[in-house]
Amino acid sequence: xLDKIGIAKRIAQELxxxxxxxxxxxxxxxxxxxxxxxxxxxxxxxxGVLGMGPFPFEGEEDADIINxxxxxxxTLAGASFFDSAMSFAMIRGKHVDLTxxxxxxxxxxxxxxxxxxxxxxxxxxxxxxxLVASAENIIVAMMHVNKxxxxxxxxxxxxxxTGVNCVKKIVTELAFMEVTDKGIRLLERAPGVSVxxxxxxxEATLLIVGEIPEMVIE
Amino acid sequence: xxxxxxxxxxxALVGIENGMTLLLGGFGLCGIPENCIAELVQKETSQLTCVxxxxxxxxxxxxxxxxxxxIKKMISSYVGENAEFERQMLSGELEVELxxxxxxxxxxxxxxxxxxxxxxxxxxxxEVAEGKETRDFNGKTHIxxxxxxxxxxxIKAWKGDTAGNLIFKGTARxxxxxxxxAAKITIVEVEELVEAGTLDPNQIHIPGIFVQRIFxxxxxxxxIEQRTVRTKN
Numbered sequence: 060x061l062d063k064i065g066i067a068k069r070i071a072q073e074l075x076x077x078x079x080x081x082x083x084x085x086x087x088x089x090x091x092x093x094x095x096x097x098x099x100x101x102x103x104x105x106x107g108v109l110g111m112g113p114f115p116f117e118g119e120e121d122a123d124i125i126n127x128x129x130x131x132x133x134t135l136a137g138a139s140f141f142d143s144a145m146s147f148a149m150i151r152g153k154h155v156d157l158t159x160x161x162x163x164x165x166x167x168x169x170x171x172x173x174x175x176x177x178x179x180x181x182x183x184x185x186x187x188x189x190l191v192a193s194a195e196n197i198i199v200a201m202m203h204v205n206k207x208x209x210x211x212x213x214x215x216x217x218x219x220x221t222g223v224n225c226v227k228k229i230v231t232e233l234a235f236m237e238v239t240d241k242g243i244r245l246l247e248r249a250p251g252v253s254v255x256x257x258x259x260x261x262e263a264t265l266l267i268v269g270e271i272p273e274m275v276i277e
Numbered sequence: 278x279x280x281x282x283x284x285x286x287x288x289a290l291v292g293i294e295n296g297m298t299l300l301l302g303g304f305g306l307c308g309i310p311e312n313c314i315a316e317l318v319q320k321e322t323s324q325l326t327c328v329x330x331x332x333x334x335x336x337x338x339x340x341x342x343x344x345x346x347x348i349k350k351m352i353s354s355y356v357g358e359n360a361e362f363e364r365q366m367l368s369g370e371l372e373v374e375l376x377x378x379x380x381x382x383x384x385x386x387x388x389x390x391x392x393x394x395x396x397x398x399x400x401x402x403x404e405v406a407e408g409k410e411t412r413d414f415n416g417k418t419h420i421x422x423x424x425x426x427x428x429x430x431x432i433k434a435w436k437g438d439t440a441g442n443l444i445f446k447g448t449a450r451x452x453x454x455x456x457x458x459a460a461k462i463t464i465v466e467v468e469e470l471v472e473a474g475t476l477d478p479n480q481i482h483i484p485g486i487f488v489q490r491i492f493x494x495x496x497x498x499x500x501i502e503q504r505t506v507r508t509k510n
Binding site for chain 1: 304305306307308330353354355356357358363366373375376377378379380381382383385386397398399400401402403404405435445446447448449450451452453454455482499500501502503504505506507508509
């Protein structure tokens with residue numbers, strides 16, 4: 060089974076040289092720490108920065124330089140700042156190659172719900188609806204089941220949707236999956252996890268073709 | 278040169294009345310017009326409709342207006358981090374419209390640019406699309422969104438000159454340039470106001486034509502919402 064860092068490490072293997080990437084809050088943010096050697100990517104944060112770097116050293120933080128999670132950050136060589144309309148021009152205009160974000164629920168046709176639990180949590184969608192409506196390559200980083208032990212990978216989402224038919228890949232503590240025209244296909248098992256365990260934790264129908272390899276995490 | 282300079286925050290905010298709609302720049306607490314917000318609290322202007330990406334925190338930013346119950350309706354994309362906001366929303370005291378962040382930015386830009394409405398794919402298939410016109414382009418459904426119609430834009434820039442030309446710094450830029458000229462009157466507060474002719478015209482982010490009033494803020498707290506650092510080994 061993977062921990063959050065393991066999920067981030069597995070997603071990092073999906074990064075390709077030259078990608079512009081938008082990282083959501085939570086596990087997706089951790090992906091920046093595990094970019095494979097020899098792969099150059101630039102991280103976009105929708106509040107208006109491209110070329111985001113690590114957190115600043117203590118005492119060097121600048122209130123005017125933050126990411127979309129409102130955390131103080133630094134910028135790398137080649138970075139740029141821009142306004143919110145231009146930021147979403149990058150996103151809607153499909154100039155960002157990969158979007159990695161968290162989810163509360165994903166359905167087998169690639170619908171995603173991650174912004175609202177009616178009556179409980181109403182924080183807003185932020186940039187997630189714009190991102191999922193336009194990105195061609197969306198990876199969801201999430202836990203396979205909720206705190207009550209119920210599957211978050213469903214035949215149909217129960218929570219208000221963020222976007223429809225958009226998720227391409229899902230990485231959880233148990234598995235690496237791909238959303239296909241025919242449903243969710245199981246691609247890899249997390250270390251030490253069996254296909255049966257994954258099926259038992261998944262409400263959606265999983266397509267299982269041949270031997271399912273165990274993922275390799277360094 | 279047309280002089281846009283006003284001397285005080287009080288003078289800058291003349292004409293803002295109860296029940297008006299305001300566009301307010303900033304992302305979280307970054308790049309917010311903190312002097313204008315403080316003065317709005319002093320003025321006790323109420324029943325406001327505020328368009329801003331976020332609603333501040335309990336004791337800073339727009340949270341200060343919420344505490345005094347000066348806001349009737351909030352139009353934002355993300356409103357976590359504010360307990361008083363949540364309380365007023367759940368009790369029904371505060372009307373809240375949550376919209377996608379890119380749509381919020383574009384509705385400002387459209388107002389600035391004289392485009393009454395536009396189609397976007399953001400929110401299709403979700404409750405955001407309910408009751409809105411849709412149209413297919415290239416096999417994909419888009420929803421029609423309208424430009425904001427606001428009375429005042431209240432924004433913050435890093436540097437400005439007396440002609441109203443603006444330069445922003447870092448991610449404090451965010452919604453501020455999109456809101457310049459997106460309302461009937463645009464008020465700008467800057468950290469440093471210089472004489473026209475001092476700034477290099479090549480470096481101007483927003484030309485003064487979009488600005489009606491500009492002044493230098495008395496002080497800037499620039500509070501950090503999430504101070505994240507690493508330690509030197």
